Amino acid sequence: MAEDIEEQLVCLLRSKKFSLQLDETLLQDNDALLMVYVRFRRGTELTEEMLFARRIKTDVTGLSIFEEMKGYLREKNIPAENITACATDGAACMVGRYRGFIAYLKKPVPTVFTVHCIIHREHLVSKNLGGRLQQTLSHVIQVVNFIKSSPHQDLLFHQLCEENGEEFRNLLMHTEVRWLSKGNCLQRFVTLWDSVVTFLPSAERQKILEAKGDIQQDLRIRGGYVPGVTADNSERFINA
Helix, strand or coil, X not given: CXXXXXXXXXXXXXXXXXXXXXXXXXXXCCCEEEEEEEEEEECCEEEEEEEEEEEECCCCCHHHHHHHHHHXXXXXXXXXXXXXXXXXXXXXXXXXXXCCHHHHHCCCCCCCEEEXXXXXXXXXXXXXXXXXXXXXXXXXHHHHHHHCCCHHHHHHHHHHHHXXXXXXXXXXXXXCCCCCHHHHHHHHXXXXXXXXXXXXXXXXXXXXXXXXXXHXXXXXXXXXCCCCCCHHHHHHHHCC
């Protein structure tokens, strides 16, 4: 089924203009993984799909990333000229003037429009927030870690969420190295706020209630540029 879905996507890309979004990341076994997404117009709507995810067998350089991308396009008979734009992070292997991926891509596709991925920019901004906002996030992380400190605790919280008819049953862990982590962690925390407050022992509950004002302020500021924090969730939490 997966191969059939990929083939349908490839057939579309052979005859359509599309944009790329690339990211490479280092896995725990020190292998590099290249992920490529495509966006194109289907009828009156913009469609975004994952094109492929492949391990890079050589060193992670602009040339090796380009060769991996070029090899896939050649293998699937997708014309490189169909690429209209490309978004990457600001790593040297991507945007290096002479040896970055973009530099190599512009040789066969000189008219390609390139942009620094907005999600990566959001991540860079969120790493340099003021001390108060970082302290607010630490309140949330402490509560998440407390609830997930043991399988038994996590199971009890899961059962409470079921009893309360919550949309989700688990809180999400936070990690600095993932672009979407801050927004996803905070979004889930806000969504499950009522169950979180009910679950905490009195001392911890008092601490998080006292921090609610700071978390509200954090939501107003982060909500503008940290992915995952929606207006509906923010309003629900603020009015709780």
